[in-house]
Amino acid sequence: MTAFDVAILGAGPAGLSAARAAARSGKSVVLLDDNPAAGGQIWRGNARIAVPSEVRFLSATRVFDLRPGFEIACLPHGTIRAHKLILATGARELFLPFPGWTQPGVLGAGALQALAKSGLPVKGARVLVAGSGPLLLAVAAALRARGARIVGIAEQSPFSRILPLFQRHPSKLPEALALRARLLGVRYWTGVWPVRHEDGQTQLSNGKRISSDYLACGFGLLPNTEAAQLLGCRMDDGFVAVDSRQQTSVEGVYCAGEPTGIGGLKKALEEGERAGAAATGQPVAIRRSHTGGFVRDLAAAFAIRPQLYDLAGPDTILCRCEDVPYSAMAPMREWRNAKLQTRCGMGPCQGRICGPIGAHLFGWKPDGVRPPLFPVPAEALARVETPPGPENDRLDTGHSSNR
Amino acid sequence: MLKILVNNAVVHVPANATVAAALLHAGTAGFRRSVTGAPRGPLCAMGVCMECRVTIDGQPHQLACQTFCREGMEITAP
Amino acid sequence: MTHSPDVLIVGAGIVGAACAYELAREGARVEVIDSQPPGGGATAAGMGHLVVLDDNPAELALSQLSVALWRELADQLPQTAEFWTCGTLWIAANEAEWEAARAKQVLYPDSTLLDAQALYEAEPQLRPGLAGGLLVPGDAVVYAPVAARWLLEQANAKVTRRTVTDITALQAGAVICATGASARTLLPDLPVRPRKGHLAITDRYPAMVRHQLVELGYLQSAHGDAAESVAFNLQPRPTGQLLIGSSRQFDSDAPGIDAPLLRRMLTRAFEFLPGLAHCQILRTWTGFRAATPDKLPLIGRLRDHLYIATGHEGLGVTTSLGTAKLITAEILGRRPPIAPEPYRPERFHA
Numbered sequence: 001m002t003a004f005d006v007a008i009l010g011a012g013p014a015g016l017s018a019a020r021a022a023a024r025s026g027k028s029v030v031l032l033d034d035n036p037a038a039g040g041q042i043w044r045g046n047a048r049i050a051v052p053s054e055v056r057f058l059s060a061t062r063v064f065d066l067r068p069g070f071e072i073a074c075l076p077h078g079t080i081r082a083h084k085l086i087l088a089t090g091a092r093e094l095f096l097p098f099p100g101w102t103q104p105g106v107l108g109a110g111a112l113q114a115l116a117k118s119g120l121p122v123k124g125a126r127v128l129v130a131g132s133g134p135l136l137l138a139v140a141a142a143l144r145a146r147g148a149r150i151v152g153i154a155e156q157s158p159f160s161r162i163l164p165l166f167q168r169h170p171s172k173l174p175e176a177l178a179l180r181a182r183l184l185g186v187r188y189w190t191g192v193w194p195v196r197h198e199d200g201q202t203q204l205s206n207g208k209r210i211s212s213d214y215l216a217c218g219f220g221l222l223p224n225t226e227a228a229q230l231l232g233c234r235m236d237d238g239f240v241a242v243d244s245r246q247q248t249s250v251e252g253v254y255c256a257g258e259p260t261g262i263g264g265l266k267k268a269l270e271e272g273e274r275a276g277a278a279a280t281g282q283p284v285a286i287r288r289s290h291t292g293g294f295v296r297d298l299a300a301a302f303a304i305r306p307q308l309y310d311l312a313g314p315d316t317i318l319c320r321c322e323d324v325p326y327s328a329m330a331p332m333r334e335w336r337n338a339k340l341q342t343r344c345g346m347g348p349c350q351g352r353i354c355g356p357i358g359a360h361l362f363g364w365k366p367d368g369v370r371p372p373l374f375p376v377p378a379e380a381l382a383r384v385e386t387p388p389g390p391e392n393d394r395l396d397t398g399h400s401s402n403r
Numbered sequence: 404m405l406k407i408l409v410n411n412a413v414v415h416v417p418a419n420a421t422v423a424a425a426l427l428h429a430g431t432a433g434f435r436r437s438v439t440g441a442p443r444g445p446l447c448a449m450g451v452c453m454e455c456r457v458t459i460d461g462q463p464h465q466l467a468c469q470t471f472c473r474e475g476m477e478i479t480a481p
Numbered sequence: 482m483t484h485s486p487d488v489l490i491v492g493a494g495i496v497g498a499a500c501a502y503e504l505a506r507e508g509a510r511v512e513v514i515d516s517q518p519p520g521g522g523a524t525a526a527g528m529g530h531l532v533v534l535d536d537n538p539a540e541l542a543l544s545q546l547s548v549a550l551w552r553e554l555a556d557q558l559p560q561t562a563e564f565w566t567c568g569t570l571w572i573a574a575n576e577a578e579w580e581a582a583r584a585k586q587v588l589y590p591d592s593t594l595l596d597a598q599a600l601y602e603a604e605p606q607l608r609p610g611l612a613g614g615l616l617v618p619g620d621a622v623v624y625a626p627v628a629a630r631w632l633l634e635q636a637n638a639k640v641t642r643r644t645v646t647d648i649t650a651l652q653a654g655a656v657i658c659a660t661g662a663s664a665r666t667l668l669p670d671l672p673v674r675p676r677k678g679h680l681a682i683t684d685r686y687p688a689m690v691r692h693q694l695v696e697l698g699y700l701q702s703a704h705g706d707a708a709e710s711v712a713f714n715l716q717p718r719p720t721g722q723l724l725i726g727s728s729r730q731f732d733s734d735a736p737g738i739d740a741p742l743l744r745r746m747l748t749r750a751f752e753f754l755p756g757l758a759h760c761q762i763l764r765t766w767t768g769f770r771a772a773t774p775d776k777l778p779l780i781g782r783l784r785d786h787l788y789i790a791t792g793h794e795g796l797g798v799t800t801s802l803g804t805a806k807l808i809t810a811e812i813l814g815r816r817p818p819i820a821p822e823p824y825r826p827e828r829f830h831a
Contacts, residue, residue, distance in 0.1 A: 349451065
């Protein structure tokens with residue numbers, strides 16, 4: 001039975017970097033991503049690393065099960081086999097609940113940027129950006145470049161906590177200053193957060209009321225570790241544990257980028273390179289020592305203030321799929337019990353939005369991960385197919401940049 | 404430009420727009436009703452939160468943020 | 482200082498909770514121990530189908546009693562217990578099965594025999610070519626974890642989270658072992674073995690299906706001894722979701738999804754309800770039924786002050802209330818509502 005030597009899950013910076021490194025070995029490589037084009041969330045459709053011509057790229061491909069061996073069950077291609085796996089599954093935004101956060105018009109900061117890149121004109125739209133982390137500035141700058149009116153940026157972390165990050169990592173300063181320069185004239189509050197939103201009006205913690213067409217908020221990034229958990233990879237404080245060659249605790253499974261620690265582009269590229277080399281038996285460059293320090297300092301600079309965990313009122317919805325309010329969830333003591341008794345986490349997002357909320361607000365540990373990783377048509381779980389392999393060109397390569 | 408139908412009304416959208424972008428552009432804020440009847444729109448726009456589910460060509464629960472518009476596509480977003 | 486309770490129940494699943502409820506109503510002071518949250522084991526893994534089954538007179542008596550008790554309780558259950566008298570529609574795929582349905586009808590006083598036309602009026606989404614069915618209108622569905630928690634609350638039972646390793650060391654007037662398929666870890670001699678099952682649940686498709694749908698062939702799967710079997714058993718939840726079963730598997734302790742078996746189970750379901758193939762599956766999971774050699778539960782005194790209430794196989798949620806009546810009658814020396822002998826554990830020691 002044919003199988004690829006290496007399968008890479010995720011075509012963001014880490015995945016593309018891994019693909020480039022792996023392709024140098026001459027081994028067969030398949031790269032899968034659920035988005036229509038390579039680039040991940042950060043480059044979204046405008047990737048700065050091309051998919052190498054030797055690499056089979058399957059875009060708009062949703063992986064819903066991973067089994068030892070490895071078998072990758074995905075839509076629409078069925079089952080793909082690979083000897084080695086590189087998980088470069090990226091991150092998603094953390095959302096914290098406040099009254100009104102479920103209203104249309106309140107969305108993720110990265111989400112609004114993604115929508116703008118996928119056909120939503122934002123010219124003239126008033127956008128309030130709120131939450132935490134470097135993403136806020138990047139999103140505001142990108143939206144402004146597209147003609148949006150940024151009516152303010154509210155960063156919950158106080159300036160006194162952000163400053164040390166640049167004192168310890170001065171190399172990051174020019175990037176930040178360049179971003180700020182693209183936002184000249186935009187109000188940027190630190191130590192400020194949204195406390196309530198109603199009908200296009202956001203009440204901020206500094207007493208200001210801001211009207212906008214969109215409230216774009218994100219409270220930091222969460223690693224997408226579901227694939228690693230399904231494979232049984234050891235986790236370390238919410239991140240996938242890896243050795244200096246990016247190998248996880250499961251033989252043949254490597255992980256690169258945000259799932260091993262939120263650290264941004266440079267870290268993702270380095271780790272992708274290492275994972276791609278390691279998975280194909282090439283020499284692996286020695287780990288850069290500063291990466292871990294930056295990951296820690298970044299997390300400390302934008303640590304969520306406890307006040308943000310107290311914004312939800314009794315009626316504020318915490319589980320958006322099943323409409324479970326704070327008052328129903330708060331007495332439950334643990335995630336499993338909350339799920340059983342209130343239906344929170346039982347909807348189609350499978351707890352990806354409300355699970356982290358339970359963890360942040362109540363300290364609940366989430367459950368394990370089961371297939372399917374995403375909702376899939378029943379027929380996809382029932383299908384048995386001839387698995388496509390590297391020698392098998394029947395596979396529809398979709399938006400592949402090659403062949 | 405493409406022509407699509409949103410709740411039976413003709414909407415013109417750019418050729419490479421996702422359904423989510425097209426609906427927001429057409430002024431549709433609520434993509435679906437929550438299980439208790441509240442209007443909801445996209446939250447994550449990357450296929451994770453499932454808030455942007457709409458009915459596309461008769462198929463319910465389709466992700467608007469992960470689907471590209473096609474000529475003549477019929478979208479129902481109550 | 483601590484007072485030992487009148488009754489100590491190990492297992493906060495639906496059976497333990499029902500026993501707590503019934504004994505508390507009789508005035509007993511009840512405590513419950515479980516390593517998991519209430520209803521977190523097989524109670525959460527199962528379908529919550531409240532169904533009368535008639536493989537033998539004892540099964541019929543206990544399930545009939547129990548479904549009647551559930552219906553009495555229905556008005557008091559909280560909304561979140563999602564009690565719904567949707568009825569069971571037994572599907573006859575062919576003439577032979579239709580004859581079986583006809584024979585079955587005698588045992589179900591309120592049931593209606595459906596010819597093919599009536600079947601499709603009742604469930605238009607079923608595939609063409611089926612012979613008919615038997616509609617049992619009094620069967621119902623319930624969301625069992627909430628029902629279990631409610632029963633425990635009504636009992637005012639103290640619930641402690643811990644793992645019991647030696648059940649004989651527990652101090653109480655009576656100790657009831659209601660730990661389902663894991664009863665054998667506490668009482669190794671019990672003739673109970675785990676029988677693994679898979680379930681899948683869809684997103685919401687309101688009104689696609691109106692009754693719990695079960696193929697008549699299900700009875701062969703449930704009551705047979707095959708190492709592995711599947712049968713079409715589909716439940717519409719009050720939410721509009723569809724709960725898809727069923728599989729039965731002996732000699733597997735692994736809780737993971739068995740992909741080939743899940744495939745078989747879903748394929749079987751599509752054979753009856755082709756539209757299901759396009760429905761989005763949100764979750765799949767497994768659970769362990771407590772199976773006994775004669776397919777009847779173990780209910781009654783084991784020795785001294787130790788009682789047992791397990792071995793309910795796929796009928797634990799249904800027969801929990803009847804089980805509680807039997808156990809309570811035995812502990813209090815009262816007259817039981819039905820003959821208790823067929824369920825007594827000593828039948829395996831004779």
